[in-house]
Amino acid sequence: MDSSPHPVTVRRRGRVCLIVIDSPPVNAASHAVRSGVQRALKAAEADADVTAIIILCEGRTFVAGADIREFGQPPGEPSLPALCQEIEACTKPVIAAIHGTALGGGCEIALACHGRIADAGAKLGLPEVKLGLIPGAGGTQRLPRLIGMAAAIEMVATGRMMGAAEALERGLIDVITEGDLASDATAFAERLVSGKAGAQGDAAQPLSLPLRRTGALPVPAYDEPAMAAQIEQIERKARGQLSPGVGARAVLAAATLDLPAGLAHERAAFAGLLASEQSAALRHVFFAERAAARVPALEGATPRPVAIVGVAGAGTMGAGIAVVLAEAGYRVIVAERTEKAAEAGRSRIAALHQRGVETGRITREVAAARMAATAVGHDITAFAPCDLVIEAVFDDLAVKQELFAALSGIVRPDAVLATNTSYLDPNLIGAAASHPERVVGLHFFSPANVMRLVEIVATGRTAPDVLATAFAVSKRLGKLAVLAGSCDGFIGNRIFSSYRKQCEYMLEDGALPHEIDAAMEAFGLPMGPFAVFDLAGLDIAWARRKRLAATRDPAERYVRIADQLCELGRFGQKSGAGWYVYENGKRRPDAGVTSIIEAEARRSGVQRRSIGAEEIRTRIIAAMVNEGARILGEGMAQRASDIDLVFINGYGWPAWRGGPMFQADRMGLGTILAEVERMQARDGAGWEPAPLLVEMERSKQLFGG
8 A cells, every 4th residue: 555644545456446545534525535536536547457446445434524624715626526527527437335424525426436335334425404505516416316306305405314225225326245345346346347237246237338427317207296395395394494495406406407507506506505604503513513522521531331221210301311221222220119100101111112113213123122121110229230320300409319318328339320400409419429429410301312412510529430421321322412510400491591581571571472482483493482381381480480489589570470370270281271272282372361461561560562573582592692601601611602502402493593602693792792781771680791791792892803
């Protein structure tokens, strides 16, 4: 092998040239990679002794996408579209040998090749939509020519990866191998040259010369009305995100445009999206997720081994946690207080696994195996062999302290104890345990088997290896872990409390629940705040307000409307009425709620007025950002982007909006600060501008930024 440090080298196997990419960690299609492949391709094409060319990668994956760091910069030549064109135009067969993932630009390189061989575990996909983009190097034009219009639209619009078996069935790849990829790719290339390289090496259906160039293939026949309906559904589900619909329509254009015109159409659409706010927001989220894993406190810390995990409590939260643990391959032990509660919990867990079977996500055999790995009982001494125990019991300090004290006499001294509390101080919970340095907060979001977010909360005594264990377990569960400080509500619920208060203030000030919901749903939220309150149950927040009533600042503005609804037994969907009335599975505004709102405004001496959608959104974002700035100033969050991740992954904030802190940057800190100052003047105590927000705005002005 060439000893050059260049990420692309060349090998020879007989008359077959192997172009080898080795650019850790994911062999991204950077400028260095593109230029290296181009040079090797030209040299191989000019070499009379070379009859075929293979593009393959070292490391754990094929090219897993473009180099996102180059986005927004002038592209170095060759551009990825130009390289793909050169690959497809090559006069000698070019084969993509795929292992790991061929994503984005990597998939487009494979599409431009004349044949594709993949190992059995390979996956292919075009996930650009998740960055607010569409494929920009021919993906929308070549893909439908291989797999048909409907499947191509679905892949481009959702970013879904396709496994090797499905890719073979649909025609995206030509051969699956379970042997040595380089050797089998060489044999495939030799058969291709000889005209005997049919699917799985079947000579009866050869991929004969002249070469099958993907871009020259016709798009298979399709049902035009069905495609129009598919695109309409995609755009409706996108809730304002542009890239899914733009990508779907670019794919559709392949049916009416020749390849050069289709590529020009695709590239123009790509460039427009790249310059958009939505793509900037989604790229912010992409980098934020990578930053969230960088926790200084974990440097040098080794996670404790975890094989058996206990879950105390099998209600909605505990059952969800048990399911996701079993999915990750842990042995799970669940304990409830009584035999009746344990049986209900067992049924709840089984139902969640069965739902996976019914949706086609898992097989019956997998569901059965996961249930077999989950023991459910009503004796907490069953936790004795556990390496980690996660409590998911009622959110009451005394209850949790009693449990942790009991667990201290059951589990090993090195077993990690985690609390799933939403609001309580993990320091106080951990103080009840022996060896409190092994206590950590693992705040899952409900339903735990669906929601991606976990807030990891370190107490003042949590050992570094315990914190590392919490992150390692979260990663194995497929969760996005965000480090939070120990404060009331941590990051998410603390900011959500300010969000909720400002929504309720706006009711007195002049808005109605359905108007606020409509404004936020138009912003991109799947459900408006009052619909969410009804779904969660108004009694939960009511109980917390009553618990905190004695410590509430009497100078703070307090809106009694939600309390009045609860006093009437209106607890939301479960009672058939809350902020809305629910009939036959549908919700509708209630004139009775409007009357309560108007009466409460009169009692409070508030003159109601019309509040438009833009003001609704500005007040909500400003309230959230101000509390977020307090959290950052207190060191309760590592970085502003972590706050964005919490709301995107825990509360349904649209990722293409980038999160509330990202929105603050786009709106301007001066705008946010001015709105917070209006809140302070109008709403009083508790709405003072966060010192960090004031400092940042002042610094910006001082430096002329």
